């Protein structure tokens with residue numbers, strides 16, 4: 807990285823991330839985009855399998871998501887700046903734990919065990935998505951990656967998983983709907 811920022815800025819940044827990557831810190835403001843990127847890259851380098859990257863997403867309802875086929879974790883550019891540094895760190899680690907256990911495990915016991923290894927709250931499964939289960943009638947599950955979605959009504963057209971087949975419909979990843 808080119809040293810385009812001043813020493814003063816660096817002094818401020820480095821200790822912050824050293825602390826953040828290990829444990830809770832309290833800050834009265836949200837992290838800047840720059841700080842989030844450094845934090846995510848630091849945590850990815852340390853804990854994710856080789857080759858995983860960070861990117862921003864435009865999602866407005868989901869804090870973070872793990873894209874196995876892209877080896878990328880994405881955080882919402884809209885929601886992340888509004889959250890506390892600790893919440894952002896937990897979300898990044900949440901997605902990193904997905905990257906470590908691989909697709910198909912969802913928020914099941916394997917993923918939970920991984921979260922516990924890092925001393926993270928494994929009960930917070932709504933961490934990367936708002937909890938819509940209580941206001942929905944239908945639960946859809948991807949047979950491949952286990953991604954769960956909730957709907958008020960069963961969709962009239964069949965859908966395939968947007969994570970396993972992001973750009974086009976693919977009936978190998980047909981969402982299985984169940985009334986709840």
Ligand SMILES: [Zn+2]
Pocket residue numbers: 900901904912913934
């Ligand atoms: Zn998750």
Ligand SMILES: [Zn+2]
Pocket residue numbers: 948949950951952953967968969970971979
């Ligand atoms: Zn899927």
